[in-house]
Amino acid sequence: MTDTGLPQDLPTGVLINGEWSGAADGRTVAVINPATGDELTSIADAAPADARAALDAAAAAGPGWASTPPRQRAEILRRAFDEVTRRKDEFARLMTLEMGKPLAEAYGEVTYGSEFLRWFSEEAVRIGGRYGLNPEGTGRIVVSQRPVGPAYLITPWNFPLAMATRKIAPALAAGCPVIIKPAANTPLTTLLFAQLLSEVGVPAGVVNVIASSRAAEVTEPLLSDPRLRKLSFTGSTPVGRTLLAQAAQNVLRTSMELGGNAPFLIFADADLDAAVDGAMTAKFRNIGQACTAANRFIVHASVADEFVARVTARVEKMTVGSGLTEGVTIGPLIDAKAVDSTDAMVADALDHGARLTTGGERIAGPGYFYEPTVLRDVQPGSRLLREEIFGPVLGVTTFETDDEAVAAANDTEYGLVSYAYTTDLARAHRLIERLETGMMGLNTGLVSNAAAPFGGVKASGLGREGGQEGIAEYLESKYTLIPAT
Incomplete structure (x- = not known):
């Protein structure tokens, strides 16, 4: 640990195609300890060019990751679970430093957040389909599942680890590459987690990270690019409504976990x-x-x-x-x-x-x-x-x-x-x-x-995270008819 309490090897850049670097335009943003008001460190403040590069990397890595055997994807996620659990002290302390929650609650979040890695490692090998005779008896119905494609994940500041694992784990289990944008207030836990994913075997380009204080600027080029096929957002209802309107232009699959009362x-x-x-x-x-x-x-x-x-x-x-x-x-x-x-x-x-x-x-x-x-x-x-x-x-x-x-x-x-x-x-x-x-x-x-589906109704959003329903958000069904012979 350094004298700030941060891990000495904590990455502070953008992660694109397996490489850490500064923002394309060189900008940085400070991360503040809310308990003191002091700066913990500064990180790369991702620019629109970084978002486009991240999508380039995800699109290139997608076919290979989608064709990776489910058991292999599962074992990588299980290794991630084991490694987060082993490093629980490091993750808990980092969350408390950047977000402020009491350390005991941060340990609770490590336990909760890591469970998504274990749960979806088990779900990765249970992606199914169905086969059967159609009602008319004229053919066989085959229904298969395939990953939706590159996914853009936007996480909030209040649960820095759990919100990352709750979105990344099902996406990777389903075979989708991702671009994740953590909140600029609390990006450090996600950066450390992304580094861990690389260490346990996630291939370059499958997980890309673009922390940024310029949310609208980095989001627009992603949502307007037809290669992006999925948007998952956790945050306020007003922002969610704006994102849904933008996502409609390319008819993106969306998951929205919005406000509550x-x-x-x-x-x-x-x-x-x-x-x-x-x-x-x-x-x-x-x-x-x-x-x-x-x-x-x-x-x-x-x-x-x-x-x-x-x-x-x-x-x-x-x-x-x-x-x-x-x-x-x-x-x-x-x-x-x-x-x-x-x-x-x-x-x-x-x-x-x-x-x-x-x-x-x-x-x-x-x-x-x-x-x-x-x-x-x-x-x-x-x-x-x-x-x-x-x-x-x-x-x-x-x-x-x-x-x-x-x-x-x-x-x-x-x-x-x-x-x-x-x-x-x-x-x-x-x-x-x-x-x-x-x-x-x-x-x-x-x-x-x-193991349970998390999500709301009305203005609290659509879609579910966790449970059997969580992986379905990153899969699409394909129906094939085989005529009877």
């Missing part, structure tokens, strides 16, 4: 101990900076006072500071803009009549910190009920009837994930049917798993 429902019969534990996980994991973070706590009026009292007591015991410091449970937000946004949303809720039970203040620097906060009686019209918070703020509203709770939960353009606590099995089944989300946590505050 997750409701967390607590019914009168809920196990309140479990609900409080689940609330702390669903709200404060990753400092609240997750699309799956619980956004709106919709609590039955009969248990609201006790729930608020319990979560307030738990929140007041949380420790804020650098994620590298032992015992810290709330790290910094990603940047000063995030602190401003969180503070503005709390102020708006208070202006609308919410009551503050703890927190509610920005913390003086260095670094970008905000107090973990609990608000009760959040009123209709408050931004907290309409927008993603992406900060450590827990806001509570109340309900009287099941219909009222479901209506409040569904009263949003988003539909990524919902959480519900109840011991009534019949009610639980009704909620599964009625809540308009792509995922649901029933009596749990954590739903993500590499």
